[in-house]
Amino acid sequence: MTSSGETARFVRVLASKDVLALAFGAMIGWGWIVMTGNWIVSAGSLGAVSAFLIGGVAIVLVGLTYAELAAAMPQAGGEHVYSYRGLGHMASFVCVPGRSSSVI
Numbered sequence: 001m002t003s004s005g006e007t008a009r010f011v012r013v014l015a016s017k018d019v020l021a022l023a024f025g026a027m028i029g030w031g032w033i034v035m036t037g038n039w040i041v042s043a044g045s046l047g048a049v050s051a052f053l054i055g056g057v058a059i060v061l062v063g064l065t066y067a068e069l070a071a072a073m074p075q076a077g078g079e080h081v082y083s084y085r086g087l088g089h090m091a092s093f094v095c096v097p098g099r100s101s102s103v104i
Contacts, residue, residue, distance in 0.1 A: 014022075040048045069082045077084075084092040 040051070043051060066079075070078075073081055073085065075081050079095070080092060083095040087095065
């Protein structure tokens with residue numbers, strides 16, 4: 001109950017297209033994790049070691065990028081704030097699935 005005696009209700013903000021986009025993004029986004037075991041088995045020992053080294057370098061670069069962005073834009077919202085500032089409303093929605101620009 002609110003202070004005026006009305007019951008609080010949720011507002012529907014996701015349309016059918018939004019839900020479909022979220023589901024599709026989740027399938028694509030998690031597909032590489034499901035396939036990782038198969039890729040390591042088919043690559044062999046040297047392939048697995050090189051993949052971990054290349055992945056480690058990529059993660060370090062991503063971490064340094066986020067450190068710079070967090071220092072430049074110290075606001076709640078993380079990558080949503082960064083993509084919104086750099087690319088705008090629509091591209092930010094595509095870049096960060098599951099979030100809308102109503103945060104900013």
